[in-house]
Structure formats: structure tokens, C-alpha cells
Amino acid sequence: MKRYFSIFVVLISFVSLSMCYSLDVFAFFESKQDRIVSEPGMMWGAGFELKWNDFSFYSEVLETNFKIGDISPKWPIWGKLFENTYYPFGQSILAYESPQFRISTGMQNLNEGLGQEYPLFISSNNTPYPSVEFEVSPFEWLSFQQDLILVRTAVDNPLTAQSSQTSKSVYYRKTTVKPFEFLKIGFQESVLFMGRDFDIYYLLSPLNYIMSQDIRATINAPWKEPVNDNCMVGGFIEFTQPQYRIFSEVLVDDWSWKQGVGVIKMAWNTGLDFNFDRNYFQFEFAGASKYTFHRTGKYPYQYVRYESIPELPIEYNMIGYKYGENNAAFSARYTYKENDYDFGLSYEHLVFGSRDPFSPLPPDWKDHSNFRWLDDPVLQRENYIALNGRWNITPKIELNGEIGASFVENEGLVQNKSNVYPRFDFSIKYTFPINEEVMGKISSGKIFDLNFF
Secondary structure, three states: OHHHHHHHHHHHHHHHHHHOEEEEEEEEEEEEEOOOOOOOEEEEEEEEEEEEOOEEEEEEEEEEOOOEOOEOOOOOOOOOOOOOOEOOOOOEEEEEEOOOEEEEEEEEOOOEOOOOOOOOOEOOOOOOEEEEEEEEEEEOOEEEEEEEEEEEOOEEOOOOOOEEEOOEEEEEEEEEEEEEOOEEEEEEEEEEEEOOOOOHHHHHOOOOHHHHHHHHOOOOOOOOOOOOOEEEEEEEEEEEEOOEEEEEEEEEEOOOOOOOOOOOOEEEEEEEEEEEOOEEEEEEEEEEOOOOOOOOOOOOOOOEOOOOOOOOOHHHHEOOOOOOOOEEEEEEEEEEEOOOEEEEEEEEEEEEOOOOOOOOOOOOOOOOOOOOOOOOOOOEEEEEEEEEEEEEEEOOEEEEEEEEEEEEEOHHHOOOOOEEEEEEEEEEEEEEEEOHHHHHHHHOOOHHHOOOO
């Protein structure tokens, strides 16, 4: 056994010196209760991150007892250390990056939007997606990005040969132009389709998704296909200076040239970040009109991950903007940063009316004004205030925490029904880097000379 261990150490040392890699292994523990985790719960896990030249690989294993709203997942087999826990998918990412090109694939938490709090098109609201993301930058002033997200794969019953689960995917594309060092202007689009994992037309066509869909729906054309997918378009502008950043972003849902201008279904996010020395301020204002991300016809193309489980919290289920339709949200965050610690204060105001992306649209939904937003007789309002901080106890141990309360008015859209909900999120993470110095001590048998903390 000692001989094999020595051979292993020598091999790792050789790889370390010849291939210039770095390896971090980590373990963490987290406890929280928030809008999604409805009761106090715990999560723990471990993983590693390996970097080699322009390549990297990240992987983690998680175990938790978090409730998802009112749902308590149950692990289907025996063999766990703790009861009432389950293993969700963690991130597992293989990536390559160079100045002109980057690509990553695996189980990824993707966020596609300019804001920190409210990404519009794609947001990491739940477990990681099986996905591929790549970006090409042929010039310093131009870049193209493509995300391929397999929301769900098809499953056929091997006994009956009948489909028991329909596939569902989302493609996202972004083109960014940078005419000046301080200015970015971009076009974004996404398409959600079901019944197939991949769509070669959307993937390879240089035309935008809307045009590709309309071409395939041309009446009497021999290439006409029975496709009726959910296309979204949008754009953004970002102005950046050393001490501040201003951005604005918009998303238009379910647009098609053949439909023309009708009821406007859109979401938006506008933000301002600025800093003075060690003081950082972030402000964002986001929202969405009524029926945005909504199911519009007989096809279940609402912009959610699980269209058959409406009881999930909408903030967990959304593929993009976490608050869904018919709402407005304002976030303000202040952070003071030092090398080994930071602390801050955050505030969020959320107001929303009826949000039901699962039900068919009412028959008279087009008879109202083109832009409907927060016109319900009763609106729910929430004010969330929290303190948060980070402390590097040692170079290898990091502690993060947030504690606050959410003050709710007209809860469940019931007039004068109020409540207060505590929220907290505390985590501790231990990271041990394996580098040339560490491997040298291990190979020489000086394991107890290592600084583990």
C-alpha cells in the first residue's frame, strides 16, 4: 500500500510540474430559510476545482433536506447517512477559455442578463441545467454567444413504448458590439421548444429564431413544419466607467413577425452600480407586464422549468426572470469591502398581482390595452431588509451570512392580510489548495508539516 501511495504522489508531482495545474478541494455547510426554502434547512457538500493551462474542471456533490415551497423531496433508495435528506444535482463543468474563444459544458448554473439580482433570459433559480455555452470574440469590439440548455430529455416507457416524458429545451443567443471601451450594445434572443432535444435549424441558421420559425411555418411551402415555439427577443445597453456602471435591458415575449403588434408582453431591468474606495452601491429596478412568460395557447410553452408542477414557488420554477409576470421589483445593496471581510445592508421592494403562467389566457385578454401591468384590484407587497457579511477566518476558511425579515402586505392577494417572515442564510466553506509546495511535502513524507488552516 505504501508503495502504491508513493507512486501516486510521484505521478501527481510530475503532472503538477509538467502540466502547470492547480487543484483546490473544498467542503462546505449551509443553513437557510428564504422565499423558496420555506422551513429552516441544511445543505452540505464537497468538491474540487482543477485548472490546467486554459482548461478547468469543477465538480461538487451535495446533500440537503431543503424543502422547495411545500414540497419535500424523498430519496428513493436506502444507503444515506441521514434521514429526510436527498441528493440534488450540483454543478459539474468542463471549460476551456482563451482570449478569442470560450466553451463550457456540463451541469451549469447559468445567468444571462446584465443585472446581479434580476437576470431576464436565463437565471439560476433552481438546480443546474445540462447545458453547453460558448462564446466567440473575433474582434475586440464584437462577440457572439450561444447557450444550449436541455431543460428535460424525452423518456419512453420500455414496456409500452409510449412516451412518459416530453423533451424540452431552450436556446439562447447574444450578439454584443463594443464601439467604445466604455459602451456595449447588444441583441439577445431565446427560443423554448418541446418534443425534441435539439433543433438543427435554430442551431445552424444565421437568421434569428423568430425568422427561422416563421420560415418553417410558411403556408403551402413544401418545407412547412408543425412548429409552434416560444420566441423571445431583447436588447441591452451598458455604459461603464471606473467608478460606476449604468445598464438597461429589455425582453419581449412570444413575438412573431406574422402576428404584428398586439398585446405587449415584456420584461425589463435597469441598474446602476458605483463605488467609492471600499464602498459599493448597487441599484436595480426590474419588472414584467401581465401575461409575460405566460402560456398563450394550447401548448404548454410557459417559460418555466416544470410546467406540470404549478405548486412550486414561482421564484424556483422560472427559467428566466425569477418573479415571472405582472410585477415590479426594486433592489438596493450597500457593501463595504476589506481584504479579509466585508459587510453590507440590502433592501428589496416587490409588488405583484395575479401570476399564473400555467392557465390558458382568458378569452378577452386581447380586448384590453396593449400594455397591462399591475392593474389587479389587490396587489401583494413585500419589503425585505437584511444584513449580510463575509469573513475569511483563515486563508482557507470563509464564513458568509445574511439575516433579515420580509414584511408582507395583502398576502396571497387577500386585502389587509399581513405577515412577517424571517430569512437567513449562513454558510462556511473550507478550501485546501494542492500546489507544488504541498506536493513536495507529501512526497517527502512531511504531511504533518502542512498548514491545513
